[in-house]
Amino acid sequence: MAAEINGVTVPFMVKVTNPDPLPQEPFLNADGEEITLADFEGQVVVLNFWATWCAPCVKEMPDLDALAEATADDPITVIALNEDRKPLEVAPAWLREQGLDHLEVFADQRQGLARAFQIRGMPTTVLIGPEGEKLAYREGIAEWADPDFIAALRKLAERAPADG
Template sequence: MTCPSGGRMLRWLVLYTALGIGANAAAAGEIDWQAAHEGGLAKLAQTDPTPVPATEFTDPEGGTHSLADYKGQVVLLNFWATWCAPCREEMPSLDALQAEMGGEDFQVVTIATGHNPPAAITKFLTETGIENLPLLLDPRQKLAREMGVLGMPVTVLIDRDGNEIARLIGGADWASETAKTLIRQATAP
């Protein structure tokens, strides 16, 4: 036998549970992919969350790094090369995005992929005015190959758990309000 107040209690419990689940989903950083496409990131393709490889890459001093170093942060990973004309156009907007939004929750990570001599990298960064991006290298294209990068530039959005959630092949204006909104949505608690 159940009392009437027990039925109401169960309904309230179901309601509060549903509200709690809904609130948690909203807090997880829902991304409005359609708005991103309409706002200028038309080539951005949402992907099924896929763990990124643990493949190491280097810095100019020979230090080794991996994408696992950024776990807990949202990462905008960009594969570029000194000989890539669209990379030259895109890189200043990535630099501006890092300057404005980079920090504890978010990083723009740029990796020079393939044959990029140090002198060519220095010249490229100087000519494009890059000041805020890391200098990381994938000279044998091992990480790029494992991530299915066939041309450049390619930019991959990685969630806090180390999963690829979107990819853009070609250049984009990463300093645009649309891109900043995308990053704010991806980093929302």
């Protein structure tokens, strides 16, 4: 499975045709501050909905951590959006215990963003382009640290229109 997006083959993803406008439901950063996806405009965003009680989510978290590390210097952001009941209490400790130190903590405190995206199950990953458009999605786990996936993200980030 791969999506063809702007001439770039993106492994693991299903292309979105005629996407709805990107939801702007707020979610929380590690400091408990409300942010929205608009705060990441100009970045390619890999938005992953996950929870500590979700076995497939737990399985793919090391790959998401490796993806975040590999793309740290690129205009690419990995948002691992925790859906646990008390995400700002649960997620930071869980990530530390697992040795996953390249992922920032983000919390969907009331599952508002998951509902806005109509997430049917976890993990679900949404690929968002630098102009804030939903490009593709994946329901289920994937090998996010795969070199071909990382290369595709970098190509999409290169195609971002220059400011001005």
